[in-house]
Amino acid sequence: MLKLQxxxxxAKTIEEALEQAKKEFEVQDSELSYKIKEEGTKGFIFGIGSKPYILEIYINENFLINKIREFLDEILTYFDEEIDANIKAFGKTIVIYLDGEGLGKLIGKHGRTLGALQHLIMIYVNRMTDTKIDIKLDIGEYRKKRRRKIEEIAEQAAKKVLRTHENLELATMFSFERKTVHEHIRKYFPELSTKSVGLEPYRKVIILENHKEYTK
Incomplete structure (x- = not known):
């Protein structure tokens, strides 16, 4: 489980400690988790010998999930279509899946709008925590379809490098697309290498033979 703060x-009871944390952190009940550091005891008559509970209480991933949902709801008000958001946390990665009608506007040409929205959410989330959070946004299974397309591009590019013995620079890609290229070449073309060059959001993948170097 993710610990944000x-x-x-x-306190005398777990409930009292949680209520203190809820007021201090200004969060909802579901956004808190805890670990008992020291068990409390009631003691004898009039509370003599009683011992308080000591709890480590922390803000969990539900806080970020709720904040992302609010952020998305605000953005999605500018779209006429009904769009559902399914958000889940897996360690330090938050996966967001959007589905509904008329998703083309959210995806944009070559997935540019999707990439921009993911970048915005990542900036928004990481301003709320010192822990680096990775955001993965998918709209109508676009990424699955796009992955297949990127694998085809990588396959054709790799064969061209082997045929011409010349380095090949691919078009600008998002990080998940570049990762797909790296994985595909590493798995199916061990005689080739890949490297990413440039600055975000204009980074590209270079495909080259193992014994060669990339020179611009």
Missing amino acids: SKEFT
Whole structure:
């Protein structure tokens, strides 16, 4: 489970400690998790010998999920279509899947709008936490279809490099697209190498033979 912010709280009961944390962090009940550091005891008559609970209470991934949902709801109000958002956290990665009607506008030409939206969400989320969070946004299974297309591009490019013995520079790609190229070449063309060059959002993949170097 992801810990975004944590602090120790001391109280007579777990419920009291959670209430303290809820007010201090200004979050909802579902956005808090805890670990008992020291068990409390009631003691004897009039509370003599009682011991308070000491809890480490932290803001969990539900906080980020709720914030992302609010952020997306605000953006999606500019679209006429009904679009559903399914958001899940897997460690330090948050996966967002959007589905509904008229998704073409959200994807944009060659997935540019999708990439821009993912970048915006990543900036928004990472301003709220010191932990680096990776955002993966998919719209109507676009990434699955795009992955197949990128693999075809990588396949054709690799064969051309082997045929011409010349380095080949691919078009600008998003990070997940570049990763697909790297993985495909590494798996199916061990005699070739790949490297990413340039600055975001204009990074490209270079495909070259193992014994060659890339020179601009």
